[in-house]
Amino acid sequence: MAIGKRDRDRLGTGTPQGSRGAHFRPVGSADACGRAGEPTLGGAPVRRGGRRPLKRAVIVAVAVLAMCGAGGAVAWFGVQDNVLNTFTRGEIKPSIEETFDGSSTVKQNVFVKNEGTAPAYMRATVSIYWEDKDGNQLWESPVENTDYEIKWGVISEDGNPRWIEGKDGYYYWSVPVGANEQTGNLIDKATQPGTIGDKRLVVDISTQALQANLSASEGFDKVWSASSGLAVGVDGVLVRK
Template sequence: MRFKKLGSILSVVLISGLMVIPTGIASKVYASVSEAINKLIMVEDSVVNEFAAGVKIMVDEEFEEPKDWDGEKTKKIVTIPNQGTTPAFIRVAIVPRWEDENSNPWPGDVSSDVVKITYTKNTKWVNGNDGYYYYNEIVPGGEKTDSIIEDVELDTDKIDKEKYKGKSLIVDVKAEAVEASSEAYNAVWQGLNDNTKALLDKLLGITK
């Protein structure tokens, strides 16, 4: 979603990305959604993973498009449906970043003091403290997660408005899914911390 207001300091883009492991070695599916022009761009790598046959997810967004965006709180509801047939573990990374007028990376402030993302309270999402939020439930095929975020806001009082003029805020929503099995998550999500492994094992009924 990209919005510009004449004379405003910036535009905002909220992009959704997927990393799906459907069936054989490893696969990535990235979806970029520009809701302002209702255009969906998808690039798919067909390499697959044997641990995740039938896993297919997407990022589903509910977004209230402002006529002019100048940093005010903007509603953005994000859920992850499992469109496949295989029960899945799902994790999500929310990554803000900046681009300049030519869509090149730009070193803008993405701290939580400036880019304020409201995470949904009282849901099943658990912060893994590794850059990801993990869904504390196995998601069957045909069902979806609770929303992970509610809105995005920019504190324009904490940035140099002239410096940021014309720049774009990108909020990447990157979702990943693997088959709900210990073999799959250990093979694909390597390097998980003990708390996250305990969470996933508990969902599988594994006790140690």
């Protein structure tokens, strides 16, 4: 099951109105900023007698361009910023970690790690059996303390966190495992004293994960509670029903 977040910013600029070049106006028409101008002769204001006040014309022209430029800048740099958040389920990815010596007679420090992005409840099974030289499982079962020795990890009926053996034979880690976090050891060490003919001892560990922050209709109590005999208690800790 997958939680992801995606942020997207969309930037849009305001659209400046009108062109930014020079304008030629007939006498008495509105100027570039939309105001009515003075009567002109050849594009410059005139006084009675036909004399052109050149200095004043330059000052007015500069003022008009400055005001229009300021208004244009405000419109041009107007933007809007939208953030879109999409929430999806997080990923859970259990991984079995262990140390296995070169002689293949000792398995130790077996635990489960959550390599996903969301907290999850973890459960694991341990299967111990014989197989022949071709990898086929044999019907005969190995005998503990005779054919192999095993020292379990934090499996108990009290204290937290810990492994709890459910009614279904799975071992459940009693608290949710966060992203990139791990359980305590399920097995501290499993050893085979020696070899017996062509038979090989196999200690097989498998694991499953269930996202912890699901709704009541699809979380632990709905999916695993009936088979395990466990339920989610205070602060998400698993307890026997």
